[in-house]
Structure formats: C-alpha cells, structure tokens
Amino acid sequence: MTFPFGAVSTHPPFILAPMAGCTDLPFRLLCKEYGASLCYSEMIDCRGLVAREQECLELLHTNGTEQPVAMQLYGSDPSVMGAAAAILSEHPIACIDINLGCPMEKVVQQGAGAALMKNPRLAEKIIIAVCKNSTKPVTVKIRSGWNQHTITAPEIAKIAEGAGAQAIAIHARTWSDGFSGPVDHGVIRQVMKAVPLPVFANGDITSHEQGQALLKKIGCAGVMIGRAALGAPWIFSGTVNQHPSMAYRLKVLLRHLELAETHLAPEPNLSKIRNHAWKYFRGTTNGPAIRKQIDATTTYHELRGFIHRLAEQVFSQ
Numbered sequence: 425m426t427f428p429f430g431a432v433s434t435h436p437p438f439i440l441a442p443m444a445g446c447t448d449l450p451f452r453l454l455c456k457e458y459g460a461s462l463c464y465s466e467m468i469d470c471r472g473l474v475a476r477e478q479e480c481l482e483l484l485h486t487n488g489t490e491q492p493v494a495m496q497l498y499g500s501d502p503s504v505m506g507a508a509a510a511i512l513s514e515h516p517i518a519c520i521d522i523n524l525g526c527p528m529e530k531v532v533q534q535g536a537g538a539a540l541m542k543n544p545r546l547a548e549k550i551i552i553a554v555c556k557n558s559t560k561p562v563t564v565k566i567r568s569g570w571n572q573h574t575i576t577a578p579e580i581a582k583i584a585e586g587a588g589a590q591a592i593a594i595h596a597r598t599w600s601d602g603f604s605g606p607v608d609h610g611v612i613r614q615v616m617k618a619v620p621l622p623v624f625a626n627g628d629i630t631s632h633e634q635g636q637a638l639l640k641k642i643g644c645a646g647v648m649i650g651r652a653a654l655g656a657p658w659i660f661s662g663t664v665n666q667h668p669s670m671a672y673r674l675k676v677l678l679r680h681l682e683l684a685e686t687h688l689a690p691e692p693n694l695s696k697i698r699n700h701a702w703k704y705f706r707g708t709t710n711g712p713a714i715r716k717q718i719d720a721t722t723t724y725h726e727l728r729g730f731i732h733r734l735a736e737q738v739f740s741q
C-alpha cells in the first residue's frame with residue numbers, strides 16, 4: 425500500500441502510535457528495524473514549539489534512516505497550530521499529525537486533544553490552519569468521540585477530509601473510556617465509510633497476528649500499535665517469535681540502549697530509559713526480580729552496567 429505521503433511505500437501497513445515519553449528517535453529507529461512502516465513522534469506542544477522551547481525542539485530530532493516519520497502537534501489555538509506546522513514543515517518528515525485524542529487533563533482543559541472531538545468547529549479551524557501552513561501532508565489522530573453518547577468520529581473525519589487532511593488514525597475509544605474497555609471496531613468501519621481517506625485502526629492490538637487479522641477483517645489501510653510495542657518492538661515483524669526467550673529480549677534491549685546512547689546527548693534520560701527497560705521483561709518468570717534491580721539503579725551508567733552483566737550471564741547459559 426502507498427500512503428499519500430509522496431512515494432513512500434509502507435507495506436506491510438503496521439504503524440507505531442505516538443506515545444509521549446516513549447516514541448523518541450531511538451525507539452522509533454528500533455521499531456523501524458523490526459519493520460514498522462511509519463512511526464509517530466511524541467506529541468509536541470504547539471505553543472512550546474513556536475516559543476522554541478528546548479524541550480519541544482528536542483522532540484524534533486530525526487534522521488534519514490527513520491523515514492517516513494510523522495510528527496504530532498497538539499494545541500487549541502488555530503493560529504499557533506498553524507505557526508507550529510510551518511516550523512515542522514521545515515524538518516525532513518513525512519507528515520504532520522494533529523492530536524484529537526489525548527485525554528490528559530492538562531491537554532483537555534485547554535480545549536486540545538480529545539476535547540476537540542466535542543468541538544467540531546474548532547477542530548475544523550485547527551486542521552485548516554495546519555494544512556494551510558504545512559508543506560507536508562497532514563493527518564489527524566482521533567478518538568471515537570467524547571463519550572458513548574457523543575460518537576463524533578465519522579463527523580470529525582469528514583470535517584478533517586474537507587479541511588485537507590490526508591489520512592485518519594482512530595483510537596476506537598471515547599475520551600471517557602480512557603485506555604480501557606472494549607475497542608469499537610464498528611466506529612472504525614463508520615469512519616472508513618464516511619471518508620475515502622486511508623484509515624489506521626488503533627486500540628488494543630497486542631500481537632502481529634492480531635494486527636494482520638484486523639487488517640483482513642475490516643480492510644483498513646493500516647494498523648497502529650502503541651502499548652504492545654513497548655518492550656516488544658518485534659511486534660512489527662511477521663517472522664520473530666512473539667514470545668521470545670530472555671536472551672532475545674536482552675539482545676533487543678542492548679540494541680535499544682545502543683541507539684539511545686548514539687542519539688541522546690549527553691546520555692539517555694534515566695527515568696525514560698528505565699521505563700523502556702522494564703517493559704522488556706513483561707510476562708517473564710524473572711521479570712519481577714529484574715525490575716526491582718532496574719528500579720534500584722540511580723544513574724544511566726548503573727542501569728547500563730546492570731543490563732550488560734545480566735546479558736553476559738544469560739548469553740553464557
């Protein structure tokens with residue numbers, strides 16, 4: 425399948441979801457190595473970007489190897505979103521995504537993220553402003569709606585198409601569902617009927633096989649994977665055992681550390697990388713004991729030493 429992002433070939437259509445605090449350049453590169461066809465950045469505050477705040481500028485870090493990459497903006501002021509889109513456009517990225525799904529209070533309170541699912545007029549103004557100021561294709565990431573009584577996804581998708589968006593990713597839950605409860609594939613189908621754009625289905629895809637099955641079942645243009653990719657970037661690969669050995673997990677974690685050391689100066693942030701490291705031991709017998717040791721590390725150097733010693737021990741068995 426070819427998405428509308430120039431001539432970018434994105435087969436098979438498995439996409440890494442945007443995740444604040446997680447989908448930085450090293451993790452995106454790792455997912456790409458396992459076959460992710462498109463990776464989304466962490467969400468970027470449009471105000472911070474326009475004010476050139478260091479924290480936001482760091483999120484723009486990309487390189488040629490990870491292309492295609494989508495960078496995501498959030499905000500509620502159309503003119504600031506437009507200005508931020510103009511800045512993002514200068515970067516070597518495949519597309520700009522607009523966040524209409526974040527449920528966090530600090531985001532929703534300012535009328536951004538999932539709050540836009542109940543404010544179609546403002547959503548339209550924002551999408552128009554971003555499209556007008558962007559030289560890159562624009563995509564939107566939405567939820568099903570605000571709550572079960574207001575399922576606005578098909579309406580917002582139509583608005584997005586009319587405003588110039590070129591693809592829609594949908595996390596098929598409402599704001600009030602948060603991150604749990606059933607994902608509604610019926611709403612994804614409704615969005616696919618409402619617009620001729622590529623639609624990426626998101627929510628609770630926990631294995632490669634499940635992603636393939638969903639692609640077949642609803643015929644969407646792509647499947648977007650979030651939490652299940654954390655500590656398991658092999659989910660993007662159709663050939664790697666989805667429940668790998670401890671040795672394999674450690675091999676991938678060492679590669680993650682290597683990418684983090686290469687791309688995060690002066691060194692990876694301890695709490696962020698500890699968070700990633702934790703996830704590699706999900707569902708393993710020794711997981712709880714290993715996680716305790718990870719938590720006990722107080723510097724990146726200590727964490728790195730612990731993981732390397734553990735790997736040597738496991739590889740020699």
Ligand SMILES: Cc1cc2nc3c(=O)[nH]c(=O)nc-3n(C[C@H](O)[C@H](O)[C@H](O)COP(=O)(O)O)c2cc1C
Pocket residue numbers: 441442443444445446465466467496523524525526565595603626627628629648649650651652
């Ligand atoms: C830690 C974390 C951070 C997230 N940050 C973002 C974000 O920055 N932008 C966004 O659109 N969605 C964000 N999400 C939502 C995910 O992109 C995704 O829609 C959601 O987790 C459902 O997919 P999953 O079941 O595959 O995880 C985040 C989710 C998690 C767990």
